[in-house]
Amino acid sequence: MINPSVHGWIDKFFAEQSLSPHSFPQNESDFYTRTRATGFIFGHVVSIDASIAIATENRLPQELSKIGMLNTLYQMYRLTKQNNESANFINEAVAFYNTMIPKGFNPLKKVLESSSPSSKLEKIIHDRVQTNEDMFSKNFSHVITNALLFIDVLAFKQYLEKGSVPEKYSTIIEDIVISVVSLSLKSKTGISQHDDLLAKLFESSVRYNKFGRNAITSIENLDLSYLSNSLEKHYIIDLAGISLWSDEKVENEERYFLFKLGEFLKINDTEILNSINFINDFIVKYKSEIPYFNFSNPVKHFYDQTTDSVAILINRNKSRLLKEISESKELMQLLAKSTHKDLDKEEKKKMKKQLLDICKSIPSLTIFLLPGGGLLLPILIKFIPQMLPSSFNENIED
Structure with missing residues (x-):
């Protein structure tokens, strides 16, 4: 059994997966559909799209996120390069992150020069999934923060295709995502102080931008001209949709926001409905397994969990x-x-x-x-x- 909490798990992952063939993603749409089904897009990994099944039971959310991130990066590599060479993928992934992570924050500096590429990638993935050790990361961050990990995958696509990532690409994509989610929360029919806090938590989970409240006040003020491919657009639609979901439905006013957003992104109504239906089916199917979805308001769940944790810390x-x-x-x-x-x-x-x-x-x-x-x-x-x-x-x- 692969244990992402122990050194050497990436090598073991590929040693096991090489024993069985796995179909290449047919195109970007197929890649996104398969990735979304795993829950990685939403920061909740419920399955792994791998050649040999990987059990998800009895794993910590952070461990599932690590496997999900490695596999999603690998599937993007397979889609783009059309080959299965794990060693080449690992080298490409390490080189990608070496160019992406700001000076002074590069995890490779913490790894010995003699470390293997897979060891370096393990360290990188750990740092990307576990952004900090505070109460948020343990009780809430995997709900919101790890939904932003797909931005790394989008940037990796740029790197594989062009040999480099356009300047400020990840910063701009992340800023657009935060703006859209913030607007979607404001469009909800029943806005509470918890929804406002959810927006703050989302904004404070950024990896590429400095912390700050987003100033966008309407969908018409959004500049979406930077978005160039379907993966970026469908990712943004899905995150907007899941932030609107509450009480087991999306109200008509909230649907209007999604259709309006789709209009600006040039995504047709059929695809918007597909997103709404998928999100609803996903939440209903996995609701019992994912504590986040057991409450109509995710921040309420955060406070319930955190209150217990704080009490334990005080007792200790x-x-x-x-x-x-x-x-x-x-x-x-x-x-x-x-x-x-x-x-x-x-x-x-x-x-x-x-x-x-x-x-x-x-x-x-x-x-x-x-x-x-x-x-x-x-x-x-x-x-x-x-x-x-x-x-x-x-x-x-x-």
Whole structure:
């Protein structure tokens, strides 16, 4: 069994797959259809389009994402070059990423020069799938962030065909995707604060762009002229569609957004309907297997999962946390006050700063210092009084 968490898994993958022939993707449409069926497009790998079946049971989402990414890159190589040479593919993939990843962030610098190409590719794929070690990546990032991995595949296509990737290609594609998803969320019939947070999370998951709120306010303001092939366009339609899906349906107003987007992308209505139907069938079929789809609102699920995780972290570090908090009389008073009265803006700022200072000194709590960790801080503040001894609560109320 291939174990992507152990060194040497790529060599094992190709050793096993070479034992049986696998049909080449017939064209871009066939490649995309097969890839979409695996769930890789949506950041949820439910199957692997490989010559020898690869079990998906009892694997971590990150492990499935690694296999899915390797295989999707390989299938793109097979489509473009029309050959199965795994060694050539690995060399091409390593060379591609070596030109793509910004200086200072290149994972190859962390790998010994004597490392084999497959070892380097393992490191690259690990870094691309696991963008960070914070709470988002463990509970939510694979929902959103890994849906952006297909941009790597699109850029790899450019590299294989032209020998290089057009300047800022990935940045522009990613920016278009974020703009479209942000607009699709705004077009939903029932917009909630959770949908707004989903947009923020999506925007903070970028790999090529700097973090920032997208300023596009209407579909007419989108510049889609950069998109040059069907893979890019269908990918954007599908991500817009899955971000609109909720309560087991896509409302008429939301369908209008997709048809309007299709008009701008020059995708006919039949293909838009195909996308809507596929997304609905995919979610219904795999709903029981993918926690993300068990809730009409994915961010609600994120908070449910994260709340439990934060409680565990506090329990594990309760003694040290109590010691650190008890050394700050002001923080104790603020925490006590927050349990029965709203703090003013200045008090919230003080409490946040002091808690973050404490988190810096406790390794397990440094997740609150990472990008996006600020969104988790209210959960930490909520649980601290509950998790500490009652005598402590009585003391801080005094």
